[in-house]
Amino acid sequence: MTRESTLRFGAQTDEVTSLLRIVNMVRTGEAATRPEIGRVTGLGRGVVTQRVDQAIEMGFLADGEYGPSSGGRAPRTLRFRSEQGRIIVCALGALHIRVGIASLDGDIVEHAHRAWDIAHGPAQTIDTALEMLDELLARHEDVPVWGVAVGIPGPVDFETGRPVAPPIMPGWNGFDVRRRFEQRFDAPTWVDNDVNLLAFSERSHRHEEALDLIFCKVGSGIGAGLLSHGRIHRGANGAAGDIGHVRVRDSETVCRCGKIGCLEAEAGGWALVRDAEQAVSEGAGGALARLVESGEQITPEAISLAAVDGDALAISLIQRSARLVGESIAALVNMFNPAVIVIGGAVSAAGEVFLAEVRQRVYELSLPLATRDLSIVRSHGDEKEPLRGGAEMVREQLFETTFPRWFAEGRPLIRDVMPEAS
Ligand SMILES: [Zn+2]
Structure with a gap:
């Protein structure tokens, strides 16, 4: 039959x-x-x-x-039979590319990473990611690709798979990211914001239905992913959660998006590096000054580590960032009433030095009802989190959102899952 x-x-x-x-x-x-x-x-x-x-x-x-x-x-x-198909994930960051292969259960079976500046533009960046994926796929037997997830560090129109005016990605505005991956893998492809993928990954760890959660990433930039009753809230244009470019009080600092006084221009990793370099050039001592003396670059990671080790300059930078982030999160808490806030990213690697300040500001500035059952925790995630999140996003699309449409074919085809794409 x-x-x-x-x-x-x-x-x-x-x-x-x-x-x-x-x-x-x-x-x-x-x-x-x-x-x-x-x-x-x-x-x-x-x-x-x-x-x-x-x-x-x-x-x-x-x-x-x-x-x-x-x-x-x-x-x-x-x-x-989770082995009958696989999911490809390509998680692009501002300064790196991560790729992975997942089973239909969402387990990452193979992954790779390399440093890469996303400002190289879409053509070169995607070529490089595809080469990395070819290397991984060559080590595995030929199993059909059922779906592809691409994460990018900027706002994405989820319906069309195109970035929308991403501040740190010259040349990417409106680029048809989805098509390149669909052509290569002959499989439906979804493009999402990188922090949304982290929120998906967090959901896959928690196994809770109807979870209301904010994932706030404080890395080089700052962004948030919002889970409302277990569903990602992307907003009308994919810009939901972009708190890095919300204005903070009394700031005249120019942001890399071109606006004045954005949160990430004061509290993001790139801003901390700028402030650390200035402090060192003005004579500040300590771990960060020694780093510069030995010819190394100050990075957000280095500042976090120095703060954990008790360096005074690093601690003051991290705590100031945490207070500003906490104030912005407090506004979100009043509006969105999450049960959990998860903080991730390189700056949050300072652990309690960062988290304690965030908690204090959030509890001070939020309504009592909104914080009654609120927990604020650090992401325990490792570097595979964006890959896990991408696999989770594709699984949701295939099995919950579009499953009925492709089911009779035995495997998802682009035309069944995305009628407008073909
Ligand atoms: Zn900005």
């Missing part, structure tokens, strides 16, 4: 709907055996058997081990 004859879309909507539901139940762990599927769905034994057989024939499910017996014969568990 062919796939086409197994499933006739439209004609048998109930059948397709219950088949989809069963595959997703096994995929998410909601049910693992045929009797469990029957209990959860209320479908009869015969119907469940028929649907599961179809899902196995279509390649979505496979029989696994025998489960625990509840008296009678132990039922066989089912598993989702």
